[in-house]
Amino acid sequence: MELLFAVLGGVIVGAVAHAVLPWRSTRGSLLGPAVGGIVAAVLWEALTWAGWAYDATWIWVVALAGAAVVALVTEWLLGRRRTAADTAYYERVKAQGA
Secondary structure, eight states: OHHHHHHHHHHHHHHHHHHHSSOGGGSOTTHHHHHHHHHHHHHHHHHHHTTOOTTOHHHHHHHHHHHHHHHHHHHHHHHHHHHHHHHHHHHHHHHHHO
């Protein structure tokens, strides 16, 4: 049951990452929630296999903070990369048309 809550928390954190970062129009709206949920699930399982207790505070902090960091970095990098690629493509098309 706790894994479900951890994944839900990761999805929410990923949605917040999508909402607060720029370049929202350059990436899918489900990218952040998907990345956040997957990372939270993987971290939660890895930490439980490492022997961390389900009801401990630190397992929640690490799982949700890790999901937030990975979602923010993913959204930031993909947004910048897409903007740069679109600009380069526009310049290439403009140069060919002139």
